[in-house]
Amino acid sequence: MYKNLRWKVVVIIATAALAVAAFYPPEDRLKLGLDLQGGIHMVLRVNTEEALTYETETTAAQLQESLTAAGVTTSSVRPVDLTTFVVEGVAPDRDAQFRQLAQDQIGLTFDREAGVGGSYTFRMKPNIAVDRRREAVAQAIQTIDRRVNELGVSEPIVAPYGDAGNQVVVVLPGVSDIPRAKEMIGRTALLELKLVEQGPAPDQATLLQATGGQIPPDMEVVPGMSASAPGQPGVPSYYLVRRLAAVTGNDLRTARATVDGFNQPAVSFTLNSQAAGRFGEITGSNIGRQLAIILDNRVESAPVIEGRISNEGQITGTFTQREVTDLSMVLRSGALPASLTPQYEQSVGPSLGQDSIDAGVQASLAGLVLVALFMLAYYKLAGINAVITISLNLMILLGFMAYVGAVLTLPGIAGFILTIGMGVDSNVLIFERIREEMANGKGARQAVAAGFDRVFVTILDTHIASLIAAAFLFQFGTGPVRGFATTLFFGLISNVFTAVFASRTLFELSLSRKPGTARLSI
């Protein structure tokens, strides 16, 4: 008699129950890939050089401000490239004071090199530049992550990508408004509030008349819109503004959508306490002057400072309701340290994903039914055995996928069909061998035992070879290849269990009730 038959049956039923428990209900338990549920997958490059430029420009502007405050005159302070700025015309009698001040203020981050005639070149220290680039990427990831959370995407991925060190991968499954998601993620959202020195003017030449056609060293020209009266549509204009911002987006505590005094959509913001003091000082001493609200290097509006403002402000302009909602969202999540350049983008609409699911499921079921019919016709009662074990295999595979949280993709569905194929192959190998053994005159029990024993090595060999391929595919593959490798891998493992262990148990179960001379329907 067969030993431990009862326990084997228990193990099989328990496995099936566990598998079903793991993946049921499938809508909730199985993670679908982008190709099936829609969404967007992007690889973005963080243009870290912009973060360096910004740092260099800000450092130069701050140094100049301190120099002016200390009464050290220079003829110019200007950035020359990403990491370098030049100070020219330092008065000889102030040279020592200049060096001391520069050393105190930026000695840790910039190397100083003296030239002729009181000129100095400041170059960002190489290790600082590397750090800044790395920080820019880390900050970009944090910012994108916050924005993605604001969008309410479930199970997003925002992570570093590749070896270059400046790429970020963003995966947003199930997002349907793809253009909006892209806009929200890619927007730099650099908010700067800067005092207006001249303007608005319809073109640059008019703007610079007062300053003799030159842009003064501590100022810059920013394009934007200006309204003839509050609440009126604006016209394209140019502003001459201070280079150093009074307040930036980093100083915000929060931002929200609201309406301005003319019932137009606007964004109101609150500053953190540190910035509030500074902002109060600047607005208090500049009453009656314009303050430009600059978003991503465009002046959105330039209201006149009516009085001292400390911690609150409003961004007005020509916005729609949708725009202010999105703008307040990106301002809350903070500015990106640098712009992002798309390197790769795959987006799938939800209905196409559904089409693919339908087609895939339909093809899988058709394959399964076809195979089942054939096995039943060809192997009669033993065919039932094959149908049960192949179905069990698919159940275990689904359970595995749900349990480890593997993502089911379109090639993954193909992996299911292949798993069916592997299951059939194992069954056919065994059944053919049993038939052969019976043809050689063995009794049913002996034939079954010989069939399984002899074929086991072959099944092991074929499965190990395929597992090796699946493992490498998973390790070195990307996207669709990985999805496929995952299903194939689990399918192969569970097939060894079902086609060998479960199938043999079923045979033994049916033979155990019959006399030793019983025939087998195969």
Next chain:
Amino acid sequence: MQILGKTNINFIKWRWHAIVLSTVVIVAGLGQIVAQGGPKLGIDFTGGTELVLRFAQPVTEDAVRGALASLPGDKSVQRYGNAGDNMVLIRLPQALEVESGQTLDDAADSVLNLIRAANIGTFTPERTDIVGPTIGEDLRQKGIYATLTALAGIMIYIGLRFRFTFAAGAIVATLHDVVICLVFLNWFGYELTLNIIAALLTMTGYSVNDTIVIFDRVRENARVMRKDALEPLVNTSVNQTLSRTVITAGTTFLAVAGLYLYGGEALEGFAFTLLVGIVSGTYSTVFIAAAIALLLTKPAPTAGSAARARVKAQS
């Protein structure tokens, strides 16, 4: 029911025909691929932009092509999915000045704007694939790497499990199938994409699977049929496993054919590769793998060499 009873076909007799046939197909196919400057690569590997648009009403490909006439570079427009879906696939090559990322997105945007302007119908973008040159290069490298390591892994395993001549036969048969698939993909106008690479490797697993079944049988028979020469030994083994070979290949072929016909556009190339792979894998196991193993075991068996030619039983 039984399709094949006990057969005794002399497969080995046909081995030279098979080798010549395979060589002709491979040389012609590879020659053509080389002549056209390498296999056709999908945008996964070349970089570029691909859009699938679903129109609310039927639209002709020519209308879409007309709308895009002002766009530089060669672009392709073709029907996507079933006729009733009103979907078109638009493909743009990699723009030259693409490194500045803006252009990467711009190409897709200008397509949408041009079609909107042409007023040929309302549509929604269903799928967008934009692959920049850096990522394309990256994916290409990874694809090649995955293929080569997986092939090497399988071959090392076979090398460990079987004696040298048989391992060589299995490896040649596997490479044969990969090349045959590439040739057929090229003939039928399929591009190499990540999905196709996955299919190629699956097919490899399948083909090796098939070969292992027969070689395992040879190894098993070698213990019983000690006095026989290798040639009848191999032939008997092929015949003994023939019904399994036919049934497995047949059912898998049917299942994959379902995938090919009903699996949708996205899986068509994948399924095609598998279909070719199943046929080629079965053929190469019976004719190529065994033939190479025999070829390497020659000279013709005398009593002494037959004894030496026994398949090493390692299992």
